[in-house]
Amino acid sequence: MVNQNRNPKWFDEGYRHIWMPYTQMGNSPLPEAVKATEGVRIFLENGRDLIDGVSSWWTACHGYNHPTILAALSEQLQTMPHVMLAGLSNEPAFNLARRLAGLTPGDLNRVFFSESGSVSVEIALKMAVQYWRNLGQHDRNKFVAFRNAYHGDTIGTMSVSDPDELMHRPFAGMAPQQFILDLPVDQISEQKILSFLEEQAEQCAGIIVEPLVQGAGGMIFHDPRTLAFLREACDKFNLILIFDEIMVGFGRLGTMFACEQANVVPDIMTLSKSLTGGTIALAATIATDRIFEAFATDKIEDCLMHGPTYTGNALACAAANASLDLFESEPRLDQIKKIETHLKQSLEPCRQISGVVDVRVWGGIGVVELSSLGDMHWMRQRFIQEGCWVRPFGNVIYLMPPYIINADDLARLTDATLKITHEWSVKFGNVN
Ligand SMILES: Cc1ncc(COP(=O)(O)O)c(C=O)c1O
Numbered sequence: 488m489v490n491q492n493r494n495p496k497w498f499d500e501g502y503r504h505i506w507m508p509y510t511q512m513g514n515s516p517l518p519e520a521v522k523a524t525e526g527v528r529i530f531l532e533n534g535r536d537l538i539d540g541v542s543s544w545w546t547a548c549h550g551y552n553h554p555t556i557l558a559a560l561s562e563q564l565q566t567m568p569h570v571m572l573a574g575l576s577n578e579p580a581f582n583l584a585r586r587l588a589g590l591t592p593g594d595l596n597r598v599f600f601s602e603s604g605s606v607s608v609e610i611a612l613k614m615a616v617q618y619w620r621n622l623g624q625h626d627r628n629k630f631v632a633f634r635n636a637y638h639g640d641t642i643g644t645m646s647v648s649d650p651d652e653l654m655h656r657p658f659a660g661m662a663p664q665q666f667i668l669d670l671p672v673d674q675i676s677e678q679k680i681l682s683f684l685e686e687q688a689e690q691c692a693g694i695i696v697e698p699l700v701q702g703a704g705g706m707i708f709h710d711p712r713t714l715a716f717l718r719e720a721c722d723k724f725n726l727i728l729i730f731d732e733i734m735v736g737f738g739r740l741g742t743m744f745a746c747e748q749a750n751v752v753p754d755i756m757t758l759s760k761s762l763t764g765g766t767i768a769l770a771a772t773i774a775t776d777r778i779f780e781a782f783a784t785d786k787i788e789d790c791l792m793h794g795p796t797y798t799g800n801a802l803a804c805a806a807a808n809a810s811l812d813l814f815e816s817e818p819r820l821d822q823i824k825k826i827e828t829h830l831k832q833s834l835e836p837c838r839q840i841s842g843v844v845d846v847r848v849w850g851g852i853g854v855v856e857l858s859s860l861g862d863m864h865w866m867r868q869r870f871i872q873e874g875c876w877v878r879p880f881g882n883v884i885y886l887m888p889p890y891i892i893n894a895d896d897l898a899r900l901t902d903a904t905l906k907i908t909h910e911w912s913v914k915f916g917n918v919n
Contacts, residue, residue, distance in 0.1 A: 493533045494520050509654065516864055519871065524551035527892045529876055537876040540886045540900045545702075545734055547765030549813050550889040556764050559809035563802050572600070572799035580799035583807050587771060590811070591744060593752030597779040599772045599791065600799045604733040604759035605639025607770035608695075610793050611755045612643050614774060615692040615727040621781045621789045629687075631680075631694040631726075633670040635704035638695065638731050647695050649704055653881075666691070670701070671716050672709050680716075684724045693727030693754070694720070698745040699849070702734040706854040706885050708847055711749030718751045727778070728753045733770070737761035738814070738890065741823050741850035754778055764810035769803035822890045826851045826897060830886065833901035837908045842916030844882070853886040853901070855908055861915025866907060873903035884908065 494502075498520045507518060520532035527550050529537045542548060549556065563579060570577055584598040599614075601607050612630065619627040632638070632647035639648070645655045646662035655662075666687065671677040684691075698714055701707040714730075721728040730753035735745040739761070742748050746756070755778060759770035782791050797803075813819070830853035837855045838846045845856040859882050860866060866884070870877040877886065877900065884907075886900055 495532050498532070516868065526550045526552070527889050527896055535874070537871065537874055538888075538892075538896050538899055540870075540875050540877040540888050542761075542887050542889045543765050544760070545739070545887055546760045546763075547889050548737055548739075548761040548819070549764045549810065549817075550891040551765070553764060553809075553813065553891075555813055555816075556766055556806050556809040559805045559812075560766065560802060563805035568802045569797065569800050571796075573794060577799065577801040577804070579801045579804035579808055583804040583811075586808065586811055587758070587773060591756060591773055592747060594776045595752065595756055595773045596776055597774045599774070599793070600804070601770045601772065601795045602768045602797050602800070602803070603639075604731075604757065604770050605641040605644045606795060607733070607757040607759055607772045608638045608647070608729075608731055609641055609643045610772040610791075611695070611729045611731075611757050612647070612692075613793055614755055614772065614778060614791060615729065617791065618727060618778055618781045619692055621784070626690055627692040629691050630665045631683075631691055632665055632667055633696060633701070634667060635670070635701045635707050636667075636695075636697060637701065637703035638697070652704060654703070670696070670709055671713055671720075677716055680720060684720060684726075688724035688726060691724075691726055693729055695729040695731060698730045698732060698735060698751075698753075699740055699748065700735055700745070700852065703880075705856075705881050706847075706852065706883050708849055711751075714746060714749035714751045718749075718753075721754075727755060729755045729757070731757045733757055733759045737810075738819050738823050739851050739887065741820065741827060743814070743820075762810065763803055763806040764813065766806045766810075767800075767803040769800065769807055817891075819890050823851045825894075826888065826890065826892065829894065829897050830901065833898065834886075834904065837905055840908050840912045840916070842912045843908060851887055851890060853904075855884045855904060857882050857884070857908075857911065858916070861911060865914075866911060869907045869910065870903060873899075873907065875900050875903045877904070 521529055522532045523530040527539050529539050587598050588596045616628055630647050634649050637648050638644040642662050646665050648655055669676045671680050694717055730746050732744055736758045754775050756773045763769045782789055827850050830848040834846050834853050837843050842858045847854045860879055866879050
């Protein structure tokens, strides 16, 4: 293992006390000790550096340490890192709400801030249920969600994620029961949903979906037509449509928001990940005027009953405003187009390798789907040896680099992917 010999004191003293995410602490390789970040690079304590091929869990869209975001953070830090939002207000949060309302399509005009993607989805679910209760419909408590979906790790979000995914399997039976159906990708699956809704729609508050790409469930793409179908079904059966844009929002698929490609406006949208350009935790749940108006009455019990301590955190909102400035001042969508072109050309040869099931690219996401990963740790370590930070999972190798990556660094990521896929094929390609 690359890292074991030269770990600093803080690592050795802290490792025996930390509990790492999604990690079998009993036998996983030790994490790399990181000293600093810059641009697309992660600098390790052992003197090496890695090109980040996954933008730190899909957040660092402008690369690390972008001076515009750092300057906004340090200025905000001097004046007011945080003040509670209930009864008080702050300029970065109000500015960000206004800007997000302007940027998102249709009349998604009301922004509720929280501090993680999962919590923003929990809020979306609560918003949908309370919307119906405020209108006197108390039986609409369930949601339709989809196989291979992933919406977070909290209990409510687990309930609308695929229950068979490794991450949620240990908790089977714990979360509330929802209706988990096949994503409507053809006439047969569309018809199944329509028949289901004929029977059950009256106990449902809404439908939740990751638009265009189901991420943590396997980087599975679907046609914009699916979103148009879900919009029509929600209109027909009077359901609230929630788009979880936490992974795909802010340009990842080549448009600012994925739903633009389907010309569909959801009733509620969730955002996080790239919202602060990968600097600080922040998430947003954005509702249309119609949803908001059902809460804005003269009865206290009608108000949205949710209030995270750090909602509207000024520091995080300042970072997000700076990130939006960068989308305005730098050619992000053009950069994503270039990444897409490169990924398409250079990952395509993987398709010829024995054991590769599919190669697919959409915007700044490139996926090589394998029959199975074989040994996930072997593969992750091989990428590190090649100077790349890439985290294959399930049966996919995927790349989601920062948008500012240059052609040489991107080629290093795709060359490494091709090389390691070849090696994998020899080592594990026949193992299913
Ligand atoms: C589509 C989607 N929704 C929700 C989440 C949960 O976000 P967080 O990890 O910030 O709670 C994720 C995280 O990967 C995600 O990809």
